[in-house]
Amino acid sequence: MFFAASLALLAAMLLMLVRLFAGPSLYDRVLALNAFGTKTVLLIGLVGFVTDRPDFMDIALLYALINFVGTIAVLKFFRYRALGDIDDDAAPGKPGAPS
Amino acid sequence: MNAIIIDLVLFTLLAAVAIQIVRLNHLFVVTMLSGVFSLLTAGLFITMDAPDVAFTEAAVGAGISTVLMLGTLALTAHSQKTTKGTQTVPLLVVIATGMALIYSTFDMPAFGDPEAPSHVHVGPFYIEETPELIDVPNIVTAVLASYRGFDTLGEVVVVFMAGVGVLALLGHKPIRRAVEARAQPANRREEDA
Structure with missing residues (x-):
């Protein structure tokens, strides 16, 4: 039962990889990466049950958090083309700041 | 048996991702794929009962490295320079190193050997x-x-x-x-x- 679910999940991961390889746009790839991370979280949970050691669930939680942070970073990169404190130069009164 | 099948599928996906990382020139996509590579590696660590290693791999490989590479990408060009012709010497070096590593695994104890x-x-x-x-x-x-x-x-x-x-x-x-x-x-x- 859990094994069949794992196989279905691996097939879904394969589909995500196809979308990640093929694109065509960058947003498709970001979405595919995020979905792939979610699939990994589910797979870790399921693998724990397949191997009769369902005590890996906290790692699945950690993955979910990391996946979230990664997606936020990617989207911030898209928005500002930079990471880090971006508001410094845009503050008014500084030389070179856009007015 | 079931775990072996999951292992095999994960390794196949890992190889596919690695080949795509080598083939593609678009650095942003390569960054995304390296994140996927880390996630798959961490999944393999989980199936090998090494949750602490998987923890580190997920946090460092998939999380921090992706963010750092994106930060680097903001400061550099967005696609890799294509090199002309086939590069045989690097390929041979990589193959020789891989063979040496595989050869060295014969001396290792079996997985889970008490x-x-x-x-x-x-x-x-x-x-x-x-x-x-x-x-x-x-x-x-x-x-x-x-x-x-x-x-x-x-x-x-x-x-x-x-x-x-x-x-x-x-x-x-x-x-x-x-x-x-x-x-x-x-x-x-x-x-x-």
Whole structure:
């Protein structure tokens, strides 16, 4: 039962990889990466049950958090083309700041 | 048996991702794929009953590395320079290194072998004595934080010094670019003022 679910999940991961390889746009790839991370979280949970050691669930939680942070970073990169404190130069009164 | 099938599928996906990383020139996509590579590796670590290694791989490989590479990507070009012709020498070096690594695995003990050197040397001592000597339930934590606590402290100091050094050299202000200024929306500046 859990094994069949794992196989279905691996097939879904394969589909995500196809979308990640093929694109065509960058947003498709970001979405595919995020979905792939979610699939990994589910797979870790399921693998724990397949191997009769369902005590890996906290790692699945950690993955979910990391996946979230990664997606936020990617989207911030898209928005500002930079990471880090971006508001410094845009503050008014500084030389070179856009007015 | 079931776990072996999952392992095989994960390894197939891993190989596919690696081949795509080599083939593609678009650096942003390569960054995404390296994140996927780390996630798959961490999944393999989980199936090998190494959750602590998988923890590290997920946090460092999939999380921090992706963010750092994106930060680097903001400062460099967005696609890789294509090299002309086939490069035989690097390929041969890689194949030779891979063969040497595979050859060296023949000398390793089998996976989960209780007679492996690491399981008969000092391992039993830590497993038996840690609950009495150090009142920490997790043995790995006890080794890291107590038996070799000074070593861990030294590692943390080194990492801290490296971070301070990078900050002192590069500063924390980003490189200002016209693209970035254009990306700022008008209403955001009004909020700041």
